[in-house]
Amino acid sequence: MSYREQYEMVCGVETHVEMATKTKIFCGCSTEFGQGQNTQVCPGCLGLPGTLPVLNREAVNLAIKAGLALNCKIAEFTKFDRKNYFYPDLSKNYQTSQFDRPICENGWLEINVAGEKKRIGITRAHMEEDAGKLVHSGETITTSNSSGVDYNRAGMPLLEIVSEPDMRTVDEVVAYLEGLIQVMEYAGISDCKLEQGSVRFDINVSLRKRGSKEFGTRTETKNLNSFSSVRRCLEYEIERQAELLESGEEVIQETRTWDEGKGVTLSLRSKEDAPDYRYFPEPNLPPILIDKEWVEKIKATMPELPMAKRERLESLGLSEYDAVVLTATKAMGDYFDQALEKFDDAKTLANWMMGDLSALLKTNLCSFADSPVAPQQLATLLTLIQKGNISGKIAKTVLEEIYNTGKNPEIIIKEKGLAQISDECQLEKIVLEVISSNPKSVSDYQAGKKNAIGFLVGQVMKATKGQANPGLVNKLLKERLSKE
């Protein structure tokens, strides 16, 4: 599909992030993922008559923290409202959310697309409860004759983060989402497990003629849960809207749904059917006053955020690219810092993490979060290379061995006898043997073909199973050959 050059895309995103509390937002049920259907449910989750909500303080703390991480103004007064609509996954048929007094407003997030930095505005972020989950008897909602409802997810604490319509390219949208997830993960707001549905995106997109100041009619596509779906959905929706506009038709303001299998967006309901949510203040929850002291307390717990971390890594001499890769996930960033405490050559550490260790983890479908090679073990390994105890090549073998056995590098080296041979007497003997059994190379060298020494070094390394100290071998060979 091709992007029609004469149109500019305007996109804003609403992101629902499940906050990392131990319990739901209005009751004490556990938020643990993956439990049996309807087992993390109490009378409140079921909307049983007579039940009342009690707000989880930690959800408010995390919302404040998220607001601070997104450079928002934290409201001094905030409250909950009921959003009334009927749906079987909504146990009370209203969602407790925040309407006109959200907890966070007016923030921004900086993104970097191909070296160009841009601030994306954050309109607001508010707390709300999640709904339950529908499991359809057929393949999709439209082909099912019945559905099952599981209320485990009902009442999970969500933060809905609404961006300004500031994004103009698909890459910007993806960069914004990646950046947002990164900040949420770093600040400890959410574990951001996209595959578990703990983050969901609603994409608002419209087109306008380049140069135009007015916004076109937008559509909202709901409930996307991966960056690739967002990308494909946007590309599809841009193409669809461009075709409509070019053929003189109008884009209808409506809510659409993304069909992952078919790769298309489908109309869910038009603006005329737009629900009338009849918001009103939740009488069962007193409002929240947030004073400076509370905000300062949360601020004090704020860890280093990705942007600051990248700047710090660059100040250690790493390239912008390295800094971006190393901070891509919080786990990788933390890993780097922990290893750096024991091994201070940032560049070498970065190379090993981004090179051999990443490759090893990737082959085993493992991540830095649960890497069997501990940061301290990597640091020790790199120190051993630095000291000349082992060669870089042997180190790769040792790394794999750490991965497989979890043993410390020194032990592996000792057990396997992998330590570098730096004993001159021991090497002298092997050097002499190699010289005597390779007369051709010796004469080549002496005839001025200095490259021939490489072959001889290789032979010594071969004879020592790679454990000989290559520098020392070189030196001994040169000494011998010039004597002969």
Added chain:
Amino acid sequence: MKHVAHLARLKLNEAEIDLYTLQMNSILEYAARLQYIDTSNIEPTTHAVQLYNVMRDDEVKVSLPQNQVLANAPEAEDGFFQVPRIV
């Protein structure tokens, strides 16, 4: 009236619609007296007794066993509440 009934998810017959329209009109007519009061500088009251910052600690409590969760269900299967086709 039909729109309101739809929002409220109530199936009403024509007679009910006529009756409710009549009764609602008389109640709303009575309520119209509120429009004569100047409330431009008045804050709304949403709570009879105003409290703030009522919150609980993030501590897990025991949930209900699944059979109890489903005990009142009009229709349940495999641990799920069953509902008819949604669209």
Added chain:
Amino acid sequence: MKTINKSLDGLHSMLVNKEISCTELTKAFIKQMHCCEPRIQAFLATSEDTALMRAAEVDKKIANNESIGPLEGLPAGLKDNICMQGIPTTCGSHMLESFISLYDATVTKRLKDAGAIVLGKLNLDEFAMGSTTESSAFHPTYNPWDLERVPGGSSGGSAAAVSACEVAYSLGSDTGGSIRQPASFCGVVGLKPTYGRVSRYGVVAVASSLDQVGILSKTVRDNAQVLNAIAGYDPQDSTSITANIPDYTQFLENNVKGLKIGVPKEFFSQELTTDKAEVINKALETLEQLGAEIEECSLPHMKYAMAAYYIIAMAEASSELACFDGVRYGHRAEANDMIEMFKNTRAEGFGQEVKRRIMLGTYVLSSGHYEDYYLKAQKVRTLIKEDFNQVFSKYDALLGPTNPQTAPKIGESSDPLAVYLEDIFTIPANLAGLPALSIPAGFVQGLPFGMQLIGKHFDEGLLYRIAYTFEQNTDHHHQVPVLLREVN
């Protein structure tokens, strides 16, 4: 009948002095219930077996010379919108005919903890929406003072059962007068406590910002004793108040000297006929003779209270009752798809009054109407609260009639607006969250008529003191309905 027509203290001392066993006492109440129920129909469900089991336990304690609390072993009734684990909570609606509560309401738990014996669940207007108990989906309840008349509502079963001596006391709920008005009609004492004084957890909400659980009893002292048991902070109700609860019986002194009682002139509007105004005026004279300072005052925005109240109550009700959809519990109608299922379920499950209120509540919240109705009503609510602040800066309590009428005949109330207007004196206290107490003030043509005391927030104690003094100096509360004279 003589045995059981006693105050809680009287019943308690019989148990303690072993004049009667708890089992015998419980049986006596059950017998009374069996005698009265065919004519009164206050109960929707009874739990005689569990009651007798509990009674046997109390007897064991007494036999072992263990001390028992003031409510222990004494029979109570719960309005059927108050949840009790393992038994139905119907709210007087077909919607919940088959619903079994999975948990105890906080007030239920507190009564159980106090050793109360729950004899059953009491009738109410469907979802507490009404003032006659006629809108119960199951049957009406009859006023023990005149079986052709309603007991009032919505806590009509709770008031009638106490009046007919079927229980020693009962709990009800009051959103706009639902405890006080039936208390007035049935000649008993009814308290709506300060909003937040008693937990609402487990009491089926109809308008969360107005609902409050309260007590119907034979005497003021009984009422205070029950409030001792059920009042207090509940971490499960975010609107419940953390402040310490006094022992309410300590306020019960026979003395009103120097107390300033304001009488809002709006309570003596055209709605109140002369004969009823006379009853109240006589009560005021009594209190004045006892040393209280009585003075006329004004609540200028009271004429707007009714309109504001119904908008707020119905708006909240439309949302509170949305959970009844046939998915998780309660009635479900046959249907081909989800929306039809929702609509049919609610059409079949709810009665006329409930549907009417849901419709009106949905309308006033809907797009384009919110500001004119709901927001406006909430602002007027502020003005009404301010009126009360004004008068309470001058007076210790307010006094007036509980309601404009005595109990009407069954079937007499048909025009909804006219029925709503009956609540005109009770709703201001709900809007402002104030405690209000109705006690028997006298009789009009043989029917009981109540007077209402309204106090400052958390000032239940003072209301009890005034009411107690009045009670000690009059004999209205000693009168018993004709029916009781007949059944014994």
